[in-house]
Amino acid sequence: xxxxxxxxxxxxxxxxxxxxxxxxxxxxxxxxxxxxxxxxxxxxxxxxxxxxxxxxxxx
Numbered sequence: 001x002x003x004x005x006x007x008x009x010x011x012x013x014x015x016x017x018x019x020x021x022x023x024x025x026x027x028x029x030x031x032x033x034x035x036x037x038x039x040x041x042x043x044x045x046x047x048x049x050x051x052x053x054x055x056x057x058x059x
Contacts (some may be wrong), residue, residue: 015054022046022057 026043029036039056046053 015051018054018057019046019050020057022053025057 022043026040026047029040042052043056046056
């Protein structure tokens, strides 16, 4: 049971870090909307839909 608790904690921390990295990549890209592609639009959606942002932050 303790292993499951540690695993869930690590997964949660990884998700939060991924979400923060997603926000950082949006800021790093810049706000020139003409140069944005589908991935940047998905990143913006990922700011509001946290599980999507957590996954996109790692890629």
